[in-house]
Amino acid sequence: MTEQDNTTGLRARLVAAGVELLALEGVHALTLREIARRAGVSHGAPRRHFATHAELLAAIARHGFGELATALGLQGGDGRAAAAHLEPAEARARLERLARGYLAFAAEQPGMFELMFRHDVLEGSGAGLRRTSLPLFDALTHLVAAVRPPTDEDSASPATVAAALWTNLHGLAQLRAWGSLGLATGSDGLGPVLRAVLDAHLGPALR
Amino acid sequence: MTEQDNTTGLRARLVAAGVELLALEGVHALTLREIARRAGVSHGAPRRHFATHAELLAAIARHGFGELATALGLQGGDGRAAAAHLEPAEARARLERLARGYLAFAAEQPGMFELMFRHDVLEGSGAGLRRTSLPLFDALTHLVAAVRPPTDEDSASPATVAAALWTNLHGLAQLRAWGSLGLATGSDGLGPVLRAVLDAHLGPALR
DNA sequence: GGCGCGAGTAGACAGTGTCTACTCGATCTT
DNA sequence: AAGATCGAGTAGACACTGTCTACTCGCGCC
Numbered sequence: 284m285t286e287q288d289n290t291t292g293l294r295a296r297l298v299a300a301g302v303e304l305l306a307l308e309g310v311h312a313l314t315l316r317e318i319a320r321r322a323g324v325s326h327g328a329p330r331r332h333f334a335t336h337a338e339l340l341a342a343i344a345r346h347g348f349g350e351l352a353t354a355l356g357l358q359g360g361d362g363r364a365a366a367a368h369l370e371p372a373e374a375r376a377r378l379e380r381l382a383r384g385y386l387a388f389a390a391e392q393p394g395m396f397e398l399m400f401r402h403d404v405l406e407g408s409g410a411g412l413r414r415t416s417l418p419l420f421d422a423l424t425h426l427v428a429a430v431r432p433p434t435d436e437d438s439a440s441p442a443t444v445a446a447a448l449w450t451n452l453h454g455l456a457q458l459r460a461w462g463s464l465g466l467a468t469g470s471d472g473l474g475p476v477l478r479a480v481l482d483a484h485l486g487p488a489l490r
Numbered sequence: 491m492t493e494q495d496n497t498t499g500l501r502a503r504l505v506a507a508g509v510e511l512l513a514l515e516g517v518h519a520l521t522l523r524e525i526a527r528r529a530g531v532s533h534g535a536p537r538r539h540f541a542t543h544a545e546l547l548a549a550i551a552r553h554g555f556g557e558l559a560t561a562l563g564l565q566g567g568d569g570r571a572a573a574a575h576l577e578p579a580e581a582r583a584r585l586e587r588l589a590r591g592y593l594a595f596a597a598e599q600p601g602m603f604e605l606m607f608r609h610d611v612l613e614g615s616g617a618g619l620r621r622t623s624l625p626l627f628d629a630l631t632h633l634v635a636a637v638r639p640p641t642d643e644d645s646a647s648p649a650t651v652a653a654a655l656w657t658n659l660h661g662l663a664q665l666r667a668w669g670s671l672g673l674a675t676g677s678d679g680l681g682p683v684l685r686a687v688l689d690a691h692l693g694p695a696l697r
Numbered sequence: 698g699g700c701g702c703g704a705g706t707a708g709a710c711a712g713t714g715t716c717t718a719c720t721c722g723a724t725c726t727t
Numbered sequence: 728a729a730g731a732t733c734g735a736g737t738a739g740a741c742a743c744t745g746t747c748t749a750c751t752c753g754c755g756c757c
Contacts, residue, residue, distance in 0.1 A: 293704085293705085309610060310610055311610055314743085314744065314745090315744075315745060315746095316743080316744065316745080317744095324705070324706090325705065325706050325707070326706095326707095326744090326745085327705070327706065327707075327708095327746090327747090327748095328704075328705050328706080330705095330746080330747090331703080331704055331705070332704095335745085335746080336744090336745060336746090397610065400664070400668060402604075402667065402668045402669070403516060403517055403518055403604065413668070413669055413670050416670055439682065439685070439686040439689070440682075443682045443683055443686045444686055444690075446671065446683045446686075447658065447662075447683050447686040447687045447690060449661075449665070450658060450661035450662040450664075450665050450671070450683070450687075451654065451657060451658040451661055451687070452661070453661035453664065453665055454656075454657035454658055454659070454660035454661025454662070454664065455654075455657040455661070457607070457657075457660065457661065457664060458656070458657050458660055460609065461607060461609045461620070462609070462620055463620050463623055464653065464657070475646065475647075475650045476650055476653045476654050476657070478646070479646040479650045479651055479653075479654040480654045480657070480658070482646070483651075483654060483690040483691045484690045500735085500736085521712085521713065521714090522713075522714060522715095523712080523713065523714080524713095531736070531737090532736065532737050532738070533713090533714085533737095533738095534715090534716090534717095534736070534737065534738075534739095535735075535736050535737080537715080537716085537736095538734080538735055538736070539735095542714080542715080543713090543714060543715085
């Protein structure tokens with residue numbers, strides 16, 4: 284492991300070329316040979332760093348998860364600690380920012396968002412990638428706990444509410460990218476739906 | 491259009507072969523040539539019925555949408571009429587059946603569910619396919635209106651709530667198929683999360 | 698200073714989607 | 728009823744893909 288550099292080396296250049304190509308042309312353009320071409324090497328070179336095409340795609344997706352984490356401000360592991368004791372109103376504001384950030388990422392980088400959740404492509408390396416999404420889920424859980432203190436005993440646990448909220452955000456992003464949402468709700472955009480989602484899982488904003 | 495038969499003819503046999511292959515091996519196995527092989531014809535034959543590989547995949551996905559509609563009991567257009575005047579409790583029970591049916595379909599036919607929402611593959615024929623999901627959305631909207639009569643003026647409209655609920659179900663199905671959900675919520679399965687989702691969008695079950 | 702070896706090259710191979718030339722059988726016209 | 732027409736399927740070619748294997752080259756090491 285003499286090469287722990289993340290910006291030099293063919294491995295990083297291949298990932299960078301893939302990210303660029305993905306943004307420009309979409310998932311279908313992420314050919315092994317085309318990525319190698321863009322990186323300026325022959326088509327056999329990637330094999331030294333990625334055993335298979337799927338592994339290279341998984342590395343690109345991993346890069347995407349990192350970008351999503353920074354876009355959401357979850358870079359350092361401070362999400363849990365900073366949210367431990369938090370005013371409900373502030374926690375809810377953070378949750379709304381998180382939600383809007385997630386949806387914005389999916390809208391601005393549709394190719395990357397699509398690749399990140401293509402489990403058929405990432406099957407082998409899926410376990411490692413799935414773990415990458417856990418920090419987001421942890422931050423969600425703690426913020427939910429701050430907004431909805433689990434007073435009622437029979438009410439859902441913060442983790443359950445966080446899962447419900449996360450799946451809602453994900454489905455919202457996905458169906459918006461797919462184009463079904465606009466067809467169903469008219470062209471208002473997702474504003475009202477996002478408000479309904481947040482209100483449903485966290486309770487009305489003003490009390 | 492001498493051939494309006496849906497069960498004979500090469501076109502239907504190709505779709506059937508694709509459906510079978512999709513269930514057996516997954517989306518990646520849906521090669522044009524392999525589908526043709528399974529249908530017992532040469533690799534050029536599908537071109538007479540589908541201009542491109544993507545069109546054949548779109549036809550297979552359309553078949554999947556039809557199967558989903560029948561599995562959800564939305565075959566005839568009676569969803570809207572039957573739900574016009576409905577007890578809230580009965581409407582809610584129907585919504586729960588609808589939700590469980592959607593999730594069951596995604597779980598039992600993961601390959602088909604994945605193909606149905608692969609907008610990169612279905613791009614050209616996407617508009618027609620998107621319209622196929624409207625009956626489901628209509629049924630959802632009317633059932634939601636029966637459960638939550640829009641008494642409050644500033645509350646969300648039934649269509650908005652239906653969109654929020656639908657995206658939640660979809661994201662739930664998708665992330666469960668992806669494997670992230672079990673990782674986040676433990677191995678309890680989706681029971682508690684589904685209950686939280688329904689309660690969040692429709693209000694608690696017992697009043 | 699010769700050696701080994703990691704890294705990249707070049708070519709082969711099977712498989713894919715698309716396109717074109719062709720065949721063949723049924724249908725329709727006169 | 729004989730011959731032309733045309734839809735439907737076949738066979739082959741082409742460029743492209745992912746993977747595998749042999750090969751080369753340059754740098755570090757004892």
